[in-house]
Amino acid sequence: MSRYADLILPLALHLRYTYSVPEALYGQVAPGMRVEVQFSRSRHYAAIVAAVHDQAPDYATKPVLAVLDDFPVLSAQCLKFWKWVSDYYCCTEGEVLMAALPAGLKLSSDTRLVLSPFFDKEDESLGPKERLATDALLIQQTLSVEDLQKILGIKSVMPLLKKLLDKRLIYLYEEMREKYKPRTEWFVQWAEAYRAEGAMREAFSAIDQRAGRQLEALMAFVELSRGKEEIPLRSLCEKAQVDSAIVKKLGEKGILEVYKKEVSRLGLDDLPGPEGPASLSEGQLSALAQTRTFFSEKKTVLLHGVTGSGKTQLYLDLMEETMASGRQTLYLVPEIALTAQLVHRLRNRFGNKVLAYHSKLNDQERVEAWRAVLEGAPVVMGARSALFLPFLDLGLVVVDEEHDPSFKQQQPAPRYHARDAATVLAKLHGAHVVLGSATPSLESWHNAQTGKFGLVTLDRRFGGSELPEMQLVDLRDEAKRKRLKSHFSTPLLDAVQEALEQKEQVILFQNRRGYSPLYKCPTCEWHAPCEHCDVSLTYHKFADNLRCHYCGFEQKLPPTCPACGLPGLQVAGFGTEKIEDELAIFFPDARIARMDLDTVRGKSDHEKLIQRFENREIDILVGTQMVTKGLDFDHVAVVGVLSADQLLRFPDFRSGERAWQLITQVGGRAGRRQKRGKVIVQAWNAEHPVLLEILAQRFEPFVERELSERKAFFYPPFTRLIGLQLRHKQKKVVDRAARFLADRLRREFGHRVLGPSEPAVPRVRDQYLVDILLKLERRGDLFDAARRSIQEGVVALSS
Numbered sequence: 001m002s003r004y005a006d007l008i009l010p011l012a013l014h015l016r017y018t019y020s021v022p023e024a025l026y027g028q029v030a031p032g033m034r035v036e037v038q039f040s041r042s043r044h045y046a047a048i049v050a051a052v053h054d055q056a057p058d059y060a061t062k063p064v065l066a067v068l069d070d071f072p073v074l075s076a077q078c079l080k081f082w083k084w085v086s087d088y089y090c091c092t093e094g095e096v097l098m099a100a101l102p103a104g105l106k107l108s109s110d111t112r113l114v115l116s117p118f119f120d121k122e123d124e125s126l127g128p129k130e131r132l133a134t135d136a137l138l139i140q141q142t143l144s145v146e147d148l149q150k151i152l153g154i155k156s157v158m159p160l161l162k163k164l165l166d167k168r169l170i171y172l173y174e175e176m177r178e179k180y181k182p183r184t185e186w187f188v189q190w191a192e193a194y195r196a197e198g199a200m201r202e203a204f205s206a207i208d209q210r211a212g213r214q215l216e217a218l219m220a221f222v223e224l225s226r227g228k229e230e231i232p233l234r235s236l237c238e239k240a241q242v243d244s245a246i247v248k249k250l251g252e253k254g255i256l257e258v259y260k261k262e263v264s265r266l267g268l269d270d271l272p273g274p275e276g277p278a279s280l281s282e283g284q285l286s287a288l289a290q291t292r293t294f295f296s297e298k299k300t301v302l303l304h305g306v307t308g309s310g311k312t313q314l315y316l317d318l319m320e321e322t323m324a325s326g327r328q329t330l331y332l333v334p335e336i337a338l339t340a341q342l343v344h345r346l347r348n349r350f351g352n353k354v355l356a357y358h359s360k361l362n363d364q365e366r367v368e369a370w371r372a373v374l375e376g377a378p379v380v381m382g383a384r385s386a387l388f389l390p391f392l393d394l395g396l397v398v399v400d401e402e403h404d405p406s407f408k409q410q411q412p413a414p415r416y417h418a419r420d421a422a423t424v425l426a427k428l429h430g431a432h433v434v435l436g437s438a439t440p441s442l443e444s445w446h447n448a449q450t451g452k453f454g455l456v457t458l459d460r461r462f463g464g465s466e467l468p469e470m471q472l473v474d475l476r477d478e479a480k481r482k483r484l485k486s487h488f489s490t491p492l493l494d495a496v497q498e499a500l501e502q503k504e505q506v507i508l509f510q511n512r513r514g515y516s517p518l519y520k521c522p523t524c525e526w527h528a529p530c531e532h533c534d535v536s537l538t539y540h541k542f543a544d545n546l547r548c549h550y551c552g553f554e555q556k557l558p559p560t561c562p563a564c565g566l567p568g569l570q571v572a573g574f575g576t577e578k579i580e581d582e583l584a585i586f587f588p589d590a591r592i593a594r595m596d597l598d599t600v601r602g603k604s605d606h607e608k609l610i611q612r613f614e615n616r617e618i619d620i621l622v623g624t625q626m627v628t629k630g631l632d633f634d635h636v637a638v639v640g641v642l643s644a645d646q647l648l649r650f651p652d653f654r655s656g657e658r659a660w661q662l663i664t665q666v667g668g669r670a671g672r673r674q675k676r677g678k679v680i681v682q683a684w685n686a687e688h689p690v691l692l693e694i695l696a697q698r699f700e701p702f703v704e705r706e707l708s709e710r711k712a713f714f715y716p717p718f719t720r721l722i723g724l725q726l727r728h729k730q731k732k733v734v735d736r737a738a739r740f741l742a743d744r745l746r747r748e749f750g751h752r753v754l755g756p757s758e759p760a761v762p763r764v765r766d767q768y769l770v771d772i773l774l775k776l777e778r779r780g781d782l783f784d785a786a787r788r789s790i791q792e793g794v795v796a797l798s799s
Contacts, residue, residue, distance in 0.1 A: 003054060005029050005064060007047035008082070009039060010106060011094045012413075014795065016050055020061040029064060031079060032072025032390075034105070036065045046106060048097060050079055073105060073374065077428045078390050084424055090790050091413035099414060100388035102366035112142050113161075113170050129160055134169060184260045186233035188221060188247060191257045203255050213246045221247075221256065233258065280317070284310050287456045288317060291434065294454030300423055300433040302402075302448040305458030306467060307438045307668020312342070313462075315398045316349050318434065323353070323378045327395025327431070331381040332418055334404035335626065342400075343381060350379055357382035357389060360604075384409060384418035387425060394429035397422045402435040402444060403661050419444075438668060439661040442710070445703060446717040468639070468670040468677035472695045474686035486582050487574050487642055492680045493586060495638045496620065500590055504637035505613070506620045507627050508579060509666045511646055513596040514538035515578045516571035519546055521561035523568075528558070534763040539571050540598070541581065551765045579642065580622045587620065595623035628666040637677055639670040644683040644691060651760050653715050656690045660702055663694050714775055720783055722774040724790065725759070727767040738770040741793045745774065748789055752776055 003021040019037055021029050029035060034046045046068060074082075082100065086093045098106075115137040126134065129152055136151050137143055143151075145161070152160070164170045194203045200222065207214050220240035224231045237244055251258040280288065287303065291314070294301045305311040319329045333342060346354040355377045357369045373380060373389045380386055384407055399407070399419050407418040419435065426433045435444055435453070448455035461467065473491050478484040485493060496506050516539040520527040528537040530548040537546035537555065547554045560567045580594045593599075593609060600606045606626075612618050616635060621627060647659035663681060671677020683691055693702040711718050726741070728734035738756035746753045755772040762769055776782050 002056060003029070003052060004056060004061065005035065005049050006051040006053070007035065007037060008050050008093045008097050009037075009045055009047045010097050010101075011039075011045075012092045013094050014092050014791070016093065017047075018057040018061055019047075020063050021052070022063050025064060025067055028067045030072055031076065032074035034068040034073060036068060038062055038065065048074060048079075050093075073101075073370070073390065075374075075390050075392055077394075077425075078388070080428055081388075081421075081425050084428075085414050085416055085421060087787065088424075089414045089416050090787055090794075091415070095413040096388075099385070099409075099412075102363060102370055104363040104367035105370065112144050113137060113148060114142050116169050116171055119169055129154075130164060130169070133160065133164065137170065184262050186244070186258060186260050187230045188233050188236055188251075189225075189230040189257050189259075191251075191254050194255060206253060206255055207250075211249075213240075213242050214250055216240050217242050217246050218250060218255065280313060281310065281460075281462055283458055283460050284314060284462070287458050288314055290456045291318070291454070294456065295432050298452075298454045299426060299431070300435065300447075300452075301454040301456055302440060302444050303434055303436040303456050303458070304440055304445075304448075305436065305438060306461060307665065308461040308465065308467075309438070309458035310462035311436045311438075311458065312345065312400075315400070315434065315436065316346070318396055318398070318432075319346075319350070319379055322396040323350070325395060327393050328373075328376065328391050329379045329396045329398070330386060330389075330391065330394060330422070330425075331379065331398045332386060332400065332407070332422060333381065333383060334401050334406035335383065346379060346381060353378045355380045357386045359383065359385065360606075384416075387416075387418055387421055391425075391429065394426065394431045397426045397431055397433045399433065399435045401437055401665075403437045403439050403441040405658065439664045439699075442657055442703065442706060443717040446707065465671060466676045467697060468667055468679045470667065470695050470697060471678065471680045472686055472691055473680055473682045475682055475684045476686070485586070487579065488582075488586070489680070489682050492640050492642075492682065495678055495680055496587065496640070499637040500587060500619055502637070505616065505618070505633065505635045506638045506640070507636055507666065507669050508583075508620065508622045508640045508642060509624075509627055509662075510574070510576050510579055510622065510642045511624055511662070512573070512575040512643075513577065513598055513624055514547070514549070514575040515541040515581070516573050517575060518572040519557070519569060520572055521564060521566065521568075522570055523566050524561060524564040526561050526563035528555075531555075532764075532766045534761055538575065541577055542598075550761065574642075576622050576624060583620055583622065590619040591617065592620045592622065593618045595621060595626045597624070600626070625662065627669070628662050633669060636669050637671065637675065639667050639677065639679045641666060641679070641681045644681050645685055645688075648685075648688055648690060653710070653713070656706060659690050660694060664697075718778070720774075720776045720778055722776065722786060722790070724772040724774075726756075726770045726772070727764075729767055731768040734768045734770050737797055738772060741797060742772050744793050744796070745772070745786075745789055749774060749776070749786065 003026055004018050005021050006016040006018050008016060017039075019035075029049055029052055031049050031051055033049050035049055036044060037047050039045050044065070082093055082096045085091070085096050115134060119134065121134070121138065132152060133148060136148065140147075148161075154160075161170070190199075190203075194200065203218065204215070207218065217236065217240040221231070221236055224236060224239055233244055233247060236247060240246075247256065248258050250256040287305070291301050291303065303311055303314065315331065319331070322329045331342075331346070343354060343356050355369055355372055357366070357380055361369065369377075369380075370389060373391060376392055380389060380391075382389075399422050402419050409416050409418070419441075423433050425431075437444075440448075444453065447453045471491060473489045475484060475489060478489045483490040499506050518527055518536055519539045528546050529535070530537055530551065530553050532553050533548055533550045535548060535550055537548055537553075539545075539557070540547050543554075545554050545556055558569065561569060576594050576596045577598070580592055583590065583592050593612065595609055600609060609618075613621055613633060641663055644659065644663060647662060648655055650658070652658070663679075667679035669677075670679055681691065681694065685691075689705065690702070693705075707717075710716065715721070724741070726734050726738045728737070735756070742753055742756050752775050753772065754775065756770045759769050759771050774786055776786055
């Protein structure tokens, strides 16, 4: 009986492709495994096996060329989850594959070179570089383009390759190559003859007394190896201050055994042992008991705890219970910035059983993390991409700061929301879900109020510390009284000065990076535009250039106005860089640092900056949203929000909710221990209802008002929104396509279809954008019909 495999290819294809399984591979091909296949004439890909069956398709099939794994790299639940993500978020399984699999588990089809069988090595018409290239191929049989580039010592090798191809002296062929290579390290242990008790003296006797460096190395080994069977060679060399050749001579004499073995890149080998659980307050114990009770009735619980109430400690206790039952835990956080502090806390509790997974890991580390989860890693903490790891038996999913918009993937597809997808993943595994936040999203709050989720509340800070004092400063009044100094009000400057005098720390929040968002001419109002996007360039003083925050385009500052030719161009507005610059004028002795995308680009930059702030090496930390997200500092006395109006003016129906969340979250960094902190919120419109509700620190009135407005204007959580965005380099093309798709959808869904319309930024990266919005009642059949119609419309557009 013939066998066939349905495959997911790493391409944006709407169908699974069926390949035949050669008889020699029967029993080797199974769902979740990677196989090599040919797609199109010359391209080879590593595809994922989705299903194996004996039903022949209605087209001629190509054979599977090779099986690349000894065991599946995806679990059955993973494949189901991928299918749900592709269906729910209207994308292809190939796009899910490309987002989910680490690059090291994808195979690259590298172009390689082979010598023609008709090549005549006596050919005297070859030039020096042609001769060198063909000689190298005679020796090596095949070479990659990169290898040949190194041999010839030239950067541009393509012209030479073209000549060799034109002369038919070489040919190209595609070769599949595994990107991942295990990391290996040299280790040292006693040779077998010296492992017995009392054999150490014989080892020293075997060394010539004149070989002083060898004796020093052996003494260092004895000291380092107490209680250990093996030690890293590099550690021994550092301890004894010798090079590896000295140690290897001890190996040649049969005293030590020096060998290489595979090690982890994840930094789990030298962690200290776990600590015991911390004691819980009465409020925490009550919340933990309520959560367990809800788990017997519902799978998802919303934990609403004020900032500093000890939600993380509850997560740790629930993780420990899950680990004791032999199941895995996924702990999702919205930002990589949170992982450094939280990993430290988790590893203090669980030791090397905690695995971190996020975008700052390199390809090799991601592959190791993937394999560790396949082997049953008990606790995984990561950003939204950790959802796609191949969990075998997930028992608990914790979504910390569940309200955070960073959980929504924007570009590229799949454009999933990690919080919502996490509940589906948990359901596939029969796991429990805890959604935690001091400022829960209105969707989650509504689900809790209507009984879909359990609701557990922690309304007091751990240790009895008080919530911070909130002060709203009217900038109009400050300016009228001439008390405004640059972008700082007098109350804010006074509070910062007082905190610094008492050796306490300050956090200032401004949700805009760079020095100034506008560089303009005061005469003709010209402003520096991006060449590729319909936005103004932001001035960055440190780099002394103008930069686009959408596409990364940069240009130097023009000395005169390009429009009217007059000098005297000015900056307008302010970002984190300008605040940092001006703070140095007001507080010259303060140690000031900045946390934004410009200062934490490196792999460990987040961790180093947070560590410096924890160690009180920084007095004032200026930052964007990164400083608002769940960080726990002991000595922050003052938090300042410099421009609350910017948060409220954002053209989004969630702008009020986002402002509430950001200001409350950043304010929660203040006064975490004995002393009550202070939060100063600056705004030009101090009478805005959201700001007054924040000042009163009352969540329920804010929620009631927001939900009543959402219901009146037909917005979530009372409806479902589906946003479609079309993009193309030609405006006429994208407008025509948008009208076609909107008209097609409107025939079925009528007034529920809004648009097409231009977004706030209508051109990004030289592509024109058009939006279509569907507002649907919360009916499953209507939502399914909309997804089906959208997919059919996309196929019709591309055909």
